[in-house]
Amino acid sequence: xxxxxxxxxSMVFNEEVMRERLSETCYKGWKSCIAEGKSLPLNIANEMAxxxxxxxxxxxxxxxxxxxxxxTGVTAEKHESFISPIPGGRVLMHFSGKELVRGEPDASSFxxxxxxxxxxxxxxxxxxxxxxxxxxxxxxxxxxVFCSYGGHALDKKTPLLxxxxxxxxxxxxxxxxxxxxxxxxxxxxxxxxQEYFLIDKSVYEKREDLVxxxxxxxxxxxxxxxxxxxxxxxxxxxxxAAYMAELDEELWKLGVLAKTKHNEVAPAQHxxxxxxxxxxxxxxxxQLTMEMMKRVAGRxxxxxxxxxxxxxxxxxxxxxxNYSLSTDTGKNLFKPGSTPSQNARxxxxxxxxxxxxxxxxxxxxCTVATAGNDHRLGGHEAPxxxxxxxxxxxLTAVVESIIQGTEYVExxxxxxxxxxxxxxxxxxxNTDRNRTSPLAFTGNKFEFRMLGSSQSVAGPNxxxxxxxxxxxxxxADALEGAEDFNAALQSLIRETLRDHQRIIFNGNGYEDxxxxxxxxxxxxxxxxxxxxxxxxxxxxxxxxxxxxGIYTAEEFxxxxxxxxxxxxxxxxxxxxxxxxxxKRDIYPAVCTFMGRVAGTLAAKRAAxxxxxxxxxxxxxxxxxxxxxxxxxxxxxxxxxxxxxxxxDPMEVAHYYRYTVFADMEALRGFADxxxxxxxxxxxPLPSYSDLLFSVK
Ligand code: ADP
Ligand code: MG
Numbered sequence: 001x002x003x004x005x006x007x008x009x010s011m012v013f014n015e016e017v018m019r020e021r022l023s024e025t026c027y028k029g030w031k032s033c034i035a036e037g038k039s040l041p042l043n044i045a046n047e048m049a050x051x052x053x054x055x056x057x058x059x060x061x062x063x064x065x066x067x068x069x070x071x072t073g074v075t076a077e078k079h080e081s082f083i084s085p086i087p088g089g090r091v092l093m094h095f096s097g098k099e100l101v102r103g104e105p106d107a108s109s110f111x112x113x114x115x116x117x118x119x120x121x122x123x124x125x126x127x128x129x130x131x132x133x134x135x136x137x138x139x140x141x142x143x144x145v146f147c148s149y150g151g152h153a154l155d156k157k158t159p160l161l162x163x164x165x166x167x168x169x170x171x172x173x174x175x176x177x178x179x180x181x182x183x184x185x186x187x188x189x190x191x192x193x194q195e196y197f198l199i200d201k202s203v204y205e206k207r208e209d210l211v212x213x214x215x216x217x218x219x220x221x222x223x224x225x226x227x228x229x230x231x232x233x234x235x236x237x238x239x240x241a242a243y244m245a246e247l248d249e250e251l252w253k254l255g256v257l258a259k260t261k262h263n264e265v266a267p268a269q270h271x272x273x274x275x276x277x278x279x280x281x282x283x284x285x286x287q288l289t290m291e292m293m294k295r296v297a298g299r300x301x302x303x304x305x306x307x308x309x310x311x312x313x314x315x316x317x318x319x320x321x322n323y324s325l326s327t328d329t330g331k332n333l334f335k336p337g338s339t340p341s342q343n344a345r346x347x348x349x350x351x352x353x354x355x356x357x358x359x360x361x362x363x364x365x366c367t368v369a370t371a372g373n374d375h376r377l378g379g380h381e382a383p384x385x386x387x388x389x390x391x392x393x394x395l396t397a398v399v400e401s402i403i404q405g406t407e408y409v410e411x412x413x414x415x416x417x418x419x420x421x422x423x424x425x426x427x428x429x430n431t432d433r434n435r436t437s438p439l440a441f442t443g444n445k446f447e448f449r450m451l452g453s454s455q456s457v458a459g460p461n462x463x464x465x466x467x468x469x470x471x472x473x474x475x476a477d478a479l480e481g482a483e484d485f486n487a488a489l490q491s492l493i494r495e496t497l498r499d500h501q502r503i504i505f506n507g508n509g510y511e512d513x514x515x516x517x518x519x520x521x522x523x524x525x526x527x528x529x530x531x532x533x534x535x536x537x538x539x540x541x542x543x544x545x546x547x548x549g550i551y552t553a554e555e556f557x558x559x560x561x562x563x564x565x566x567x568x569x570x571x572x573x574x575x576x577x578x579x580x581x582x583k584r585d586i587y588p589a590v591c592t593f594m595g596r597v598a599g600t601l602a603a604k605r606a607a608x609x610x611x612x613x614x615x616x617x618x619x620x621x622x623x624x625x626x627x628x629x630x631x632x633x634x635x636x637x638x639x640x641x642x643x644x645x646x647x648d649p650m651e652v653a654h655y656y657r658y659t660v661f662a663d664m665e666a667l668r669g670f671a672d673x674x675x676x677x678x679x680x681x682x683x684p685l686p687s688y689s690d691l692l693f694s695v696k
Contacts, residue, residue: 004252011059012255013052013133013140021051034130037165045097052133053082053095056140064095066103066125067141069156070110071562073456075287076146078105079139100142101127107146107154111565113558115152123148128157131284134254143284152555156458157283159550163465164188164279166548170472171325171333177479178345185328188465189445191276192286193260195317195453196293197268197305198240200694203686204303208585212577213570214307214454215372218586218668220675221313222688226266234263239300239695240270247272247296254292256285266314267692276322276445279461286319286457302695308452309375311688316376317453321460324445325349325468335444336395344419344489347402351496352475353446354389356467357439358503361387362524362532363467363541364439365450367460369532369563371570373452378527383438383449386518386525388505390437396506403498418490436509459559466550473548529567530657534650536560564653571656575641575664582634585684586671590627593682594620622677630670637663 009016018027029044040048056064065077084094107123123146131143146155153159164187171186204210209217226232236244244261251258257275264271272293274285290306297304309316325333333349336342357364364387368377378385391399402418434440440447451460475492482488502521507514518525526532535541537560545551551559601616640659645651675683686694 007249008252009255011135011253013055014255015132017055018048018051021055022047026051030129039126040097040101040129042097045101047097049095049097049100052100052140053093056133056135057082057093059135061135061138061140063138064099064140064142066105066127066144068105068125068144068146069283069287069456069458070146070154071113071156071559072111073156073454075291076105076110077139077141078103095140103142103144105146107148110146110154111562112148112152112154113561113565115148115150115154115554115558123154128161128280130161130280132255136254136288152552152558156456156462157280159462159555160280160283160458160465162550163462163469163548166550167325167465167469167472170469170476173476173480174345174348174472175327177476177485178341180327180329182329183327183331186325186333187328188279188461188468189276189324189326189332190279190282190457190461191274191322191445192282192451192457193271193273193320193322194286194289194293195264195269195271195319197266197310197317198243198270198297198302198695199268199305199691201298201301201303203690203694206684206686207691208581209574209577210303210305210310213574214305215310215375215574216312216688216691217574217578217664218581218671218675218685219312219688219691220672222692224267224689225314225692229265231263231267231269232265236261236263236270237695239302243296243300243302244270244272246299247292250292250296251285251289254285254288256289258289264315264317266311268695269315269317276324279457279465283456283458283461290454306454308370308372308454311692312375313688314692318376318449319451319453319455319457321448321451321457321464322442322445323448323461323464332444334441334446340419344493347418347493348475348489349472350395350441351493351500352468352471354503355496355500356464356471357387357389358500359471360463360467360541360544361503362526362535362538363463363544364448364460365524365526366532366536366541366560366563367463368450368452368455369526369529369536369567370452370455371529371567371574372454373450374529376452377450383436384509384514385527386509386515386523387438387450387503388509388518388523389446389503390434390440390506391504392434392441392506395441396504399497399501399504402494403501405494418493419486434506434509437505438509462550466544466548469548470544528657530650530653533560533564533567533653536563561649564649568653568656571660571664572641572644575637575660578664578667579634579638579641581685582630582667582671586674587627587631587634589682589684590623590630590674590678593678594623594627596679596682597623619677623674626670626674626677630667630674633663633667633670637667 026044026047030048033040063079063081065079067075067077070076082093082095083091086092103125105125125144125146128143128145133140133142145158147158148154167188168186172183175183207216248258258272259275260273262271293304336346365385438450448460451457478492479485479488502523515525537557542553542556545556546553597616597620601613601620604613604616640663645655
């Protein structure tokens with residue numbers, strides 16, 4: 001591999017390249033546009049475009065594309081070549097400021113959730129000058145926002161940027177109250193840990209379910225799954241190591257700070273974590289990471305599965321969204337400080353977070369509600385669907401002492417008054433930290449663990465930012481008018497912690513007793529995506545987003561509609577794939593095997609008239625019985641799929657969950673049992689063992 005320091009960011013038109021290649025006026029102009037959140041004047045855009053073009057061509061690029069994040073959750077690009085004809089049948093490489101700052105893709109085929117009638121097909125994309133352009137596959141990619149001509153945001157980036165700004169505005173107000181006059185911006189920092197599976201391409205291609213839906217719709221349990229825990233942090237196989245090395249290099253070229261990689265709990269499961277960065281960049285980079293993971297796997301004869309639950313019975317894949325707030329002066333506001341005043345500030349931000357999560361538990365749950373994630377949440381591996389916060393013993397003791405106004409005793413010495421005393425040391429790496437908690441404080445950040453592995457991190461971070469902005473605004477409003485700031489602060493923190501203590505839970509989230517306890521505490525339990533999507537666009541959530549200018553009511557309702565449509569589509573495709581596989585692959589295979597057993601039975605009877613043919617008869621009967629049940633279940637599914645109600649979209653989603661999905665489960669049960677009694681050379685699909693241990 002080339003030297004990492006040379007490779008890193010070599011395909012990014014980053015600040016250093018800008019400083020080298022732009023005139024001072026242009027560079028400074030760009031900087032101030034970013035600082036003030038303004039759009040680029042044309043002369044600056046023109047110089048920028050021309051420098052970008054020259055740089056990109058030197059790196060071998062021939063095309064450019066506006067790279068954006070429509071509401072599908074994946075990225076979109078439309079490549080245009082730089083060429084422009086000149087007399088004499090020749091071409092010139094051309095790229096103007098106008099083309100840099102604005103593009104007009106045909107928007108009609110992207111989901112709009114009703115925001116844009118298809119006759120108004122065109123939307124526009126506009127460069128987000130806070131994100132650097134980069135080269136991927138010979139194209140200069142320009143990260144952009146995507147809007148309709150009516151001005152509605154049609155993407156995930158626009159509301160994320162709005163939420164980042166709003167959170168900053170409110171957080172700066174709080175900083176001023178603490179006498180900080182230097183901070184001008186507070187930015188949320190995000191480090192998304194990405195889980196994935198790697199399997200060999202040859203087995204993947206033999207599974208229609210994996211190819212079409214990204215997960216196995218059938219498959220009996222493998223004799224060996226993750227019971228031995230021998231994969232977790234185990235040594236990495238050479239083929240996987242080669243893949244990871246190439247993936248790192250590709251990501252480094254794109255300026256992604258890929259840092260940690262290790263094996264996960266399930267066989268064939270791995271994780272990649274980047275070093276955290278601002279939420280906007282982290283979101284772009286996580287999209288790029290997922291794309292590169294798939295692409296590089298292809299080069300190694302493997303397939304990268306990003307689905308939340310590719311295999312039943314083994315751990316699914318999630319994405320841990322590590323979240324903190326940092327000032328432009330380099331302070332992490334979720335870091336317990338070493339002075340009384342820093343601690344008072346920390347406790348205020350902590351209180352805001354706790355209150356926000358308690359006030360908007362349902363909203364957070366909704367941001368991770370997808371068909372794929374339904375297989376994880378509430379299962380015995382991932383966080384439960386009930387939202388709670390893990391604080392750890394030390395911080396919980398602090399919170400309790402504040403609520404009760406008692407002395408905080410640490411190793412028999414300390415008491416605690418906000419703004420007067422220092423906090424006890426809160427260990428950053430809590431060794432016994434709770435893996436079952438959906439939202440855990442891990443020393444200087446919160447880790448939101450409910451995200452599905454394939455989803456964009458934009459939605460959950462938009463919600464976190466907006467919730468924080470809302471609570472900080474309430475706090476700032478209350479404190480700015482206070483006569484005695486310190487007294488007001490003391491009681492604000494104390495009352496907030498007291499009123500929202502119910503959301504704190506340090507115990508085991510997998511235990512059934514927790515669900516009962518959560519119910520007693522009045523916490524929301526929305527076990528399935530459908531339960532969550534029913535209330536996603538409720539008035540409370542619409543009010544929150546519109547108040548802070550993150551979404552208009554229409555924009556937000558559109559997102560909720562897209563979530564719901566997507567849920568129905570996913571289940572519908574999975575169901576149709578199952579029917580197809582059963583009728584065309586599984587049932588014929590079972591018939592072949594039954595023929596073989598029947599043949600053996602007849603031959604044995606003829607040869608040994610006096611010997612009872614117990615195993616053959618038993619097996620044949622069982623095969624026949626199960627295949628009849630399987631076909632009945634298959635026809636039932638087919639029938640129910642043909643009878644999906646029209647009308648109320650929520651009713652449709654409900655039908656998919658409780659009728660279609662229930663049919664699918666029943667069908668799978670019979671097919672999986674048949675797999676266990678059918679000769680492996682007859683079974684048409686690679687088994688779970690073949691899949692999970694396919695990468696040697
Ligand atoms: P673990 O698996 O033990 O949680 P990892 O190192 O795999 O730890 O991932 C932790 C993630 O949290 C990394 O992406 C890291 O950069 C990120 N992170 C660390 N500190 C912060 C912070 N202050 N704000 C946001 N993310 C952070
Ligand atoms: Mg983690």
